[in-house]
Amino acid sequence: MKVLVVEDEKLAAERLIDLIEKYDQGYQVIDRIDSVESAISWLQSNPPPDLIFLDIHLADGNSFEIFERVEVTSPIIFSTAYDQYAIQAFKVNSVDYLLKPIEQSELYEALGRFERQRSSSNISDSLDELIKSFSRNYKSRFVTRVGEHLHAIETEKIHVFYSEEKMTYLQTSEGKRYIIDFPLDKVESMVDPKKFFRINRKYLISFPAIKDILAHSNSRLRLVLTKSDDADVIVSRERVAEFRSWLDG
Numbered sequence: 001m002k003v004l005v006v007e008d009e010k011l012a013a014e015r016l017i018d019l020i021e022k023y024d025q026g027y028q029v030i031d032r033i034d035s036v037e038s039a040i041s042w043l044q045s046n047p048p049p050d051l052i053f054l055d056i057h058l059a060d061g062n063s064f065e066i067f068e069r070v071e072v073t074s075p076i077i078f079s080t081a082y083d084q085y086a087i088q089a090f091k092v093n094s095v096d097y098l099l100k101p102i103e104q105s106e107l108y109e110a111l112g113r114f115e116r117q118r119s120s121s122n123i124s125d126s127l128d129e130l131i132k133s134f135s136r137n138y139k140s141r142f143v144t145r146v147g148e149h150l151h152a153i154e155t156e157k158i159h160v161f162y163s164e165e166k167m168t169y170l171q172t173s174e175g176k177r178y179i180i181d182f183p184l185d186k187v188e189s190m191v192d193p194k195k196f197f198r199i200n201r202k203y204l205i206s207f208p209a210i211k212d213i214l215a216h217s218n219s220r221l222r223l224v225l226t227k228s229d230d231a232d233v234i235v236s237r238e239r240v241a242e243f244r245s246w247l248d249g
Helices: 010-023 036-045 065-069 104-118 123-135 184-190 237-247
Strands: 002-006 028-033 051-055 076-080 094-099 141-146 149-154 158-164 167-172 177-180 196-198 203-206 210-215 221-225 233-235
Touching (some): 010 104, 076 104
Antiparallel strands (some): 158 167
């Protein structure tokens, strides 16, 4: 598998190349390019590689300029420190879009997706699914009822969602709690998973809600939450690894 790396940060490029080659010996990084102009020249002079890793911000401009001047047929995994280019990226035969600093697990997931798409005859459907995932709008507020009054609570002000006695509550950063009409499973699908994590069947929490993290029995973790007296806020054992990854951002 011949791979071209287009990245102008030397250390980032070296780390990326090392991770790619560790993933599978069948992957061979054939060249590293560090600018828009040199990438255009390379693509005009060489057979298309099997895969391109392409940084969006290069020293001499935005890498989307490449597509305006040369036909690029290779699948692409984009990387950038910014997330506003996701939709634009997926319009140019992109496999994935990774935010820097690139985590090994995210890189390997992207390579796995590339391999699945490569062996699939329905690549376009896979790309459509990815585009939808990046363009999804998560719920920005929840409406609650207090007596005869309705309150709209902005999602960014919510610390915790939790279930209790067959009811679902949200709790704000000020410690106020309100009943909402959605089951917790539904709420989980309505909020940004980068901002909220389902630690167990009862709790869906935000990072600012966490006051302390303690080791607990059976390889579990116990959380101390701000504005909460619940002493049994436990990250279930099967979710601990994913929770650690979520904490790392």
